Amino acid sequence: xxxxxxxxxxxxxxxxxxxxxxxxxxxxxxxxxxxxxxxxxxxxxxxxxxxxxxxxxxxxxxxxxxxxxxxxxxx
Numbered sequence: 001x002x003x004x005x006x007x008x009x010x011x012x013x014x015x016x017x018x019x020x021x022x023x024x025x026x027x028x029x030x031x032x033x034x035x036x037x038x039x040x041x042x043x044x045x046x047x048x049x050x051x052x053x054x055x056x057x058x059x060x061x062x063x064x065x066x067x068x069x070x071x072x073x074x075x
Contacts, residue, residue: 001022002022003064003065003066004018004020004065005018005021007067008067010070011070015037024059024060025059025060027057029047045068047067048066048067049064
């Protein structure tokens with residue numbers, strides 16, 4: 001399944017801001033990203049599918065949009 005990826009912060013510097021990948025679920029996506037972009041292998045980041053952050057493996061549907069977000073920091 002092809003999904004649109006939107007990356008933010010440091011992740012966007014590594015991957016580019018917008019791109020598409022073929023993956024069936026979030027676990028597969030993370031594995032593919034680690035191979036394609038080795039700098040992401042040890043980086044912690046949040047994954048949101050259609051604007052909802054998910055910590056568990058989630059299966060993709062047609063036209064899903066996935067956001068990759070670095071850890072938040074604030075003050």
